């Protein structure tokens with residue numbers, strides 16, 4: 744299946760890895776979510792908590808295509824070889840998905856506080872940074 748997908752893409756002139764294009768959605772939205780959440784504690788900036796929450800929703804919607812294209816690139820460009828960075832990314836991708844789901848279900852941005860939920864926003868950013876760094880190591884060595 745992977746060869747069929749990449750064979751078709753290269754037949755129309757697309758020879759780049761697929762995953763990097765999709766990673767921008769969860770990466771950008773998670774960083775945006777934590778910045779808006781923290782900024783919402785500034786005077787008269789409470790409304791930014793809802794902006795941060797909306798970023799969480801879009802990040803969650805972007806997770807599935809990001810994971811699928813990561814898997815496809817792993818199979819196509821790395822021969823599906825098991826290595827520490829790939830296992831790390833799979834674990835971090837699972838952790839990020841669970842955190843995004845928890846925040847989506849449990850957060851009430853209209854009543855945001857410096858509590859466990861705000862802690863989960865910061866933790867999501869750290870997990871995303873781990874995914875980006877391990878991905879950069881795979882790509883740029």
Ligand code: HEM
Pocket residue numbers: 760761762763766769770806809810813814816817820821829832833836839871874875876877878879881882
């Ligand atoms: C939410 C989950 C994930 C995020 C946010 C993410 C993010 C990233 C980022 C930022 C890069 C560097 C891309 C670049 O600029 O070159 C990358 C590369 C990479 N990631 Fe992920 N990643 C995720 C999940 C996965 C999973 C589950 C796999 C494999 C099973 C994977 C496999 C790869 C591979 C092979 C690369 C090297 C570049 C490529 O061939 O596409 N990623 N990832």
